Amino acid sequence: MTQDAAITIISQQTSTPDAALNCLGDALVGTWRLFGSVKGEVRFEWMEGGFFLMQRVNLERYGQKHKGIEIIGRERGFGATEPGKDIKSRYYDNMGNTFDYVYELEDGTLTIWGGEKGSPAYYNGTFSAEGNILSGAWVWPGGGYETTAVRIK
Numbered sequence: 001m002t003q004d005a006a007i008t009i010i011s012q013q014t015s016t017p018d019a020a021l022n023c024l025g026d027a028l029v030g031t032w033r034l035f036g037s038v039k040g041e042v043r044f045e046w047m048e049g050g051f052f053l054m055q056r057v058n059l060e061r062y063g064q065k066h067k068g069i070e071i072i073g074r075e076r077g078f079g080a081t082e083p084g085k086d087i088k089s090r091y092y093d094n095m096g097n098t099f100d101y102v103y104e105l106e107d108g109t110l111t112i113w114g115g116e117k118g119s120p121a122y123y124n125g126t127f128s129a130e131g132n133i134l135s136g137a138w139v140w141p142g143g144g145y146e147t148t149a150v151r152i153k
Contacts, residue, residue: 017050021073021087024105025053027127031153032134037061037145041152047071057093061145068093072103086117110134125149 028044040059047054052073059066070091074083087103102113114121125136125147132151138144 015083018074018083020105021051021053024072024087024103025050027105027110027131028053028055030151032149033152034059034147034149036147038147040066042149047073055089055091057091066093066095068097070101072101110136114140 025044025046029046031041031043033041038059038061040057042059043056045054045056046052052071055070055072057066057068057070068091070089072087072089074086075088076083089101089103091097091099091101093099100115102115102117104111104113104117108127110123110125110127112123113119121138121140123136123138125134127134134149135147137146
């Protein structure tokens with residue numbers, strides 16, 4: 001084993017999940033039913049270890065079914081000793097799409113940027129005071145839709 005590999009293994013063993021990711025998990029973990037232009041359910045759960053959230057998607061939009069998975073957390077590539085600055089994700093769906101997002105949660109407002117932070121494609125939603133309703137909209141150049149999600153489990 002090289003010295004770099006040993007350092008990477010040690011850093012992976014001693015690192016801990018961060019507060020911002022934990023707050024995002026506290027807000028999202030559970031099963032949500034969506035209403036509006038998009039209907040169906042999404043489920044968020046922690047991956048073992050607490051470094052990543054997993055989302056399972058089962059939605060219908062304008063008669064088209066969308067099923068997919070998303071992994072959400074901080075990137076830490078080969079040889080990196082620290083996780084990335086942003087909470088990022090990659091989504092895979094039943095139509096062969098892969099989408100990247102950046103998640104931000106601040107003062108009860110969830111923003112999910114399409115691609116990179118500052119993108120013209122984004123979701124912006126607000127949690128109810130008790131945290132079990134998320135109301136917002138996806139926006140992108142030339143389109144978008146409103147949706148409400150209610151935590152059912």
